[in-house]
Amino acid sequence: MSINGKAYIVGAFEHPTRKADDKSVAQLHAEVAYGALQDAGLTKDDIDGFFCTGAAPGLGPLNMADYLGLTKLRHFDSTDVGGSSYVMHVGHAAEAISMGLCDIALVTLAGRPRAEAMATGTAPRSWGVNVPDDPFEIPYGRTVANAYAMCAMRHMHEFGTTSEQLAWIKVAASHHAQWNEHAMLRKVVTVEDVVNSPMVSDPLHRLDCCVISDGGGALILAKPEIARSLKRPLVKVRGHGEATKNQNAGYTDLTYSGARWSGPRAFEEAGCTPQDIQYASIYDSFTITVLMQLEDLGFCEKGQGGKFVADGNLISGVGKLPFNTDGGGLCNNHPANRGGMTKVIEAVRQLRGEAHPKVQVPGCTLALAHGTGGLLGTRHGSATVILERE
């Protein structure tokens, strides 16, 4: 069974806040849900499917469904694979809709790590209790930053990738962020700015890292008949792929990500190739995340990511593959430390022709959004969706 053409993204909303001192996480969920419903031209009681993650307060979807007053639910899913979850939820919602399990699905994300002064990337953190790998990793100071940095170090060793090449990813994101009034970092930076910023975890500098921000976002998906009855441009889900990558019993290889598997699955379902993609939202927790995913998704050969991203190739209007035209996690927003939601939202804007005019890809009809969740250097989830303007 294929989901190609069975569901449409009919509503999308990104919360404008980047620091939510005066709002609870639950209220942020409500505000993004309301925003997406307004965008779609639907109301709360139209929703019969609900998707969120473990980052939503409460037991699975239950407490948020209660808070939001969702009383018509007949399908829900709280799959949690970190920041990639929301890309995966698009696929799962399309599957549920195609099977008739629900007609209109809401996906929400919200969080306030910035207001809570969370040391997101540099403090050791467990995902829960009784986690069997914790005794073998947490005492060694495993953090988000060093789990990605070790991938960058190995990539440089095997393929000769340089810090300057990684820096081009940040430079491209900053070129886009300058046009986004909500972006946290709107200043255009240079390769020199990135490589001269303080080292966080070798070889990743401060400007190789994404922002820490509050806020969130929401999406509404619906079956074709409903999508066609609404007034918004039609954004069709053409394909979805997901995968997990783990340590492979101690024989881990840090030169690739789970995109190696989720990407081809999505392209096969969508019936297209990387060369057909006009705009790509690529998860950018760190610059190295983007580089490895671009290789694994097939936008260039393995090991050639450094050359591919250099010289502005990711800048809209300049390079061959415009990416993260909202400024991405590197410059705009990484709400709740989970960037998958904003990846999908910017892809929807591009397909609707509603990105900022300075970064809008002309005639954008085919876009990809990809997420990596968890830790690139230990174990992570990977999700790819391919969307089409109809």
Place this chain on the structure above:
Amino acid sequence: MATPASNRALPAIAVDPTNKPYFDAAREGRMLIGLCKDTGKHFWYPRGCSPFTLSNNVELVEAKGTGTVYTFTVMRTKEPYCVAYVELDEGVRVFTNIVDCDLDEVKIGQKVKVVFKPTTGDSPPATMFTPV
């Protein structure tokens, strides 16, 4: 400009019934790794099942305690420390720290040997590596 390894305080290790033999050996200065007796292959990290066959036909066996740095990074925090994967001579890649050296001199491919570092209170020691 050298960056000496800090002697940062290490947190207590969460010992459970399955991993206890590993940490009992660590207290005695021995490093163990998993062995799947169905396939004869080593695995890391220690666990109560074979990640190759899922059976519980597994045991912990002593490793030589030597290997090479597969990858690493230096966390430039107030107390800098070096996180690494060390590939043991037995083939598995172990998440660990490189200690007792100038962290600016750590290199991929460098030969290292195991050392055990005290953690908090009565908790077992952590399994780390230092250049040979």
